[in-house]
Amino acid sequence: MDKISFYEQVYQVVALIPKGKVTSYGAIAAYLGTKGSSRMVGYAMNQVHSLSLNIPAHRVVNRNGLLTGKFHFESPTKMQDQLASEGIIVEEDKIINFKAHFWDPAIALAL
DNA sequence: GCGTTGACGAGGA
DNA sequence: GTCCTCGCCAACG
Numbered sequence A: 001m002d003k004i005s006f007y008e009q010v011y012q013v014v015a016l017i018p019k020g021k022v023t024s025y026g027a028i029a030a031y032l033g034t035k036g037s038s039r040m041v042g043y044a045m046n047q048v049h050s051l052s053l054n055i056p057a058h059r060v061v062n063r064n065g066l067l068t069g070k071f072h073f074e075s076p077t078k079m080q081d082q083l084a085s086e087g088i089i090v091e092e093d094k095i096i097n098f099k100a101h102f103w104d105p106a107i108a109l110a111l
Numbered sequence B: 001g002c003g004t005t006g007a008c009g010a011g012g013a
Numbered sequence C: 001g002t003c004c005t006c007g008c009c010a011a012c013g
Helices: A006-015 A025-031 A035-050 A076-085
Strands: none
Touching (some): A006 A025, A006 A035, A025 A035
């Protein structure tokens, strides 16, 4: 297996999220086998700024479908705008019909 | 090597 | 149904 850090594993999964789809931190953590470290997924996204990677972090939200990390973007409205551009309706900083747009890496990547 | 940090999740009241 | 508390675990300083 690749000797990549937990961070990079998160980045790889997030980068695989198809357009118009979203997932939760816990789902990614669970896919990586560390479902207990769902916080690490979000923490990894925080470090994305330090990297030159192109990570669609706007497609990653918490289990409530809430745009918890929108303040970590260039602009708090950027995240909602990105999702809206992909056909995902966001209102009150939360994704409408979140379940319909949910993308589970454990299923999509089909281990 | 240790303590702190976190864009979370689940359970309990 | 909402609000609060605990746990989780890897990276950073």
